[in-house]
Amino acid sequence: MIPRPTDERVILQPLPPEDTTAGGIFIPQTGRKRTHRGRVLAVGRGKVTERGVRVEPSFGVGDLVLYAEYNNEQPVTREPEGPVVLLIDDVLAVVE
DSSP, rough: OOOOTTTTTEEEEOOOSBOOOOOOBOGGGOOOOOOOOEEEEEOOEEEEOOOOEEEESOTHHHTTTEESSOOEEEEESTTTTTTTEEEGGEEEEEEE
């Protein structure tokens, strides 16, 4: 069960780090870096501006997104690779 995030939050499932390079070289687990890509599981209603206007996010459930490396992510479960909660502003791009 996925909880419903509040207004300016999004719940993402981070993608696991790549285990091979584009050229096919195996990367050992100690050398793998986090990808900062994830699949959107749930989205809040959007951010409210100072004037009281709600700005809806430009992505939706199921989209693959890139998010900021330095963010204030909070885990949803105790699993190390489990879903995380981020601010909508931390989502940088939608991967088409």
